[in-house]
Amino acid sequence: MTRLARRAAALALSLLACGQPQGTGPNKPVPSDIAPKPAPEAAPAPPAPAPPGPPVRKDGTVYAETQQMGTRVSINVYVGERTAADAGAAVEAAFAEIERIEQIMSEWRPSSELSQLNDGAGGPLRPLSEELFAVLKRSKEIAEATGGAFDPTFYAVGQLWHFDPGSHPPTREAIKEKLPLVDWRSIELDPATRSGRLARPGMKVGLGAIAKGYAVDRASAVLRERGFVDHIVEGGGDTYVAGTKAGKTWMVGIQRPDGPGSIAAIPARDRAVVTSGDYQRFLEFEGVRYSHILDPRTGFPVPEDRSMQSITVLAPNATDADAYATAVAVMGVERGLEFIQSQPGLDAALITHAGELRVTPELAKILVYPPDKPPPAPPAP
Numbered sequence: 001m002t003r004l005a006r007r008a009a010a011l012a013l014s015l016l017a018c019g020q021p022q023g024t025g026p027n028k029p030v031p032s033d034i035a036p037k038p039a040p041e042a043a044p045a046p047p048a049p050a051p052p053g054p055p056v057r058k059d060g061t062v063y064a065e066t067q068q069m070g071t072r073v074s075i076n077v078y079v080g081e082r083t084a085a086d087a088g089a090a091v092e093a094a095f096a097e098i099e100r101i102e103q104i105m106s107e108w109r110p111s112s113e114l115s116q117l118n119d120g121a122g123g124p125l126r127p128l129s130e131e132l133f134a135v136l137k138r139s140k141e142i143a144e145a146t147g148g149a150f151d152p153t154f155y156a157v158g159q160l161w162h163f164d165p166g167s168h169p170p171t172r173e174a175i176k177e178k179l180p181l182v183d184w185r186s187i188e189l190d191p192a193t194r195s196g197r198l199a200r201p202g203m204k205v206g207l208g209a210i211a212k213g214y215a216v217d218r219a220s221a222v223l224r225e226r227g228f229v230d231h232i233v234e235g236g237g238d239t240y241v242a243g244t245k246a247g248k249t250w251m252v253g254i255q256r257p258d259g260p261g262s263i264a265a266i267p268a269r270d271r272a273v274v275t276s277g278d279y280q281r282f283l284e285f286e287g288v289r290y291s292h293i294l295d296p297r298t299g300f301p302v303p304e305d306r307s308m309q310s311i312t313v314l315a316p317n318a319t320d321a322d323a324y325a326t327a328v329a330v331m332g333v334e335r336g337l338e339f340i341q342s343q344p345g346l347d348a349a350l351i352t353h354a355g356e357l358r359v360t361p362e363l364a365k366i367l368v369y370p371p372d373k374p375p376p377a378p379p380a381p
């Protein structure tokens with residue numbers, strides 16, 4: 001090797017030695033001052049803030065309303081020690097429950113279970129959901145108890161009537177043709193197989209006078225399951241009152257048929273208060289006023305000499321109160337009051353077309369009247 005080659009090789013070895021730190025062989029640890037530092041662990045992300053929930057009103061309640069079952073539905077929940085977010089979630093669950101019931105029991109929705117039962121009228125027994133079976137069974141029981149004043153098969157005639165502006169009554173011939181299809185006894189139910197059918201082709205069941213009350217009861221049950229035992233659920237006049245508001249009794253007003261405000265208030269707890277009447281929905285045609293409440297025995301609206309401006313019925317649950325309110329509207333004032341007083345757990349407040357307030361004795365003891373409106377004088381013995 002020449003002298004120049006030997007100097008080049010020595011320089012190469014020197015550069016190689018300088019480029020590799022001492023002690024970095026395979027069996028020697030890397031000095032701590034030059035070892036690569038591990039990347040610092042990322043700090044845990046702060047928890048997402050809890051949703052604020054709906055606003056809590058001054059009385060400690062959360063209130064919400066929506067449109068369901070063809071009417072306004074409202075829920076008022078006393079929050080107590082829970083959070084507004086919890087209350088809001090419970091209210092949403094209650095509204096979802098009402099939607100579920102409507103999909104089962106609406107005669108207006110072609111896809112509902114009830115519509116499928118109606119479409120199969122005259123055919124064989126068909127399996128029914130537990131809830132539709134139960135409501136149909138209760139409907140038959142109340143129809144029997146009221147002598148047919150409440151009859152869910154009225155819908156064969158009821159679908160002939162429309163109460164929108166510009167509507168007119170159906171002909172007597174059309175009513176006469178459909179009236180034979182109105183008969184609650186022709187709802188056949190088999191509890192052994194939980195199945196049912198409508199015995200005659202063309203029969204139609206409408207549960208508008210009981211399913212809304214059932215939906216209110218179910219919404220109340222959902223709120224209780226969520227831990228909110230103090231609340232009010234109201235749907236188009238069907239109200240269920242549960243618990244209290246911070247220990248204070250809830251008050252349910254009886255609306256004035258002739259204007260805003262209440263004619264009296266009912267202290268209520270764990271009870272249904274259902275109001276029906278003809279002052280909000282009716283038809284006027286050629287000088288005749290037709291109530292939206294039909295007498296299933298005639299196919300025509302309740303005649304004015306027997307009808308009332310308002311019917312309020314109290315019962316242990318909204319399902320029964322809803323159906324009984326319709327039955328009392330068909331019966332009229334005297335027969336209706338007599339029937340209500342014959343049934344345990346029921347009370348009523350009726351407003352006649354003359355504006356007279358008629359109240360069952362037990363309810364009369366607790367009604368609260370506005371200061372400027374004293375209670376009516378009791379009837380003479």
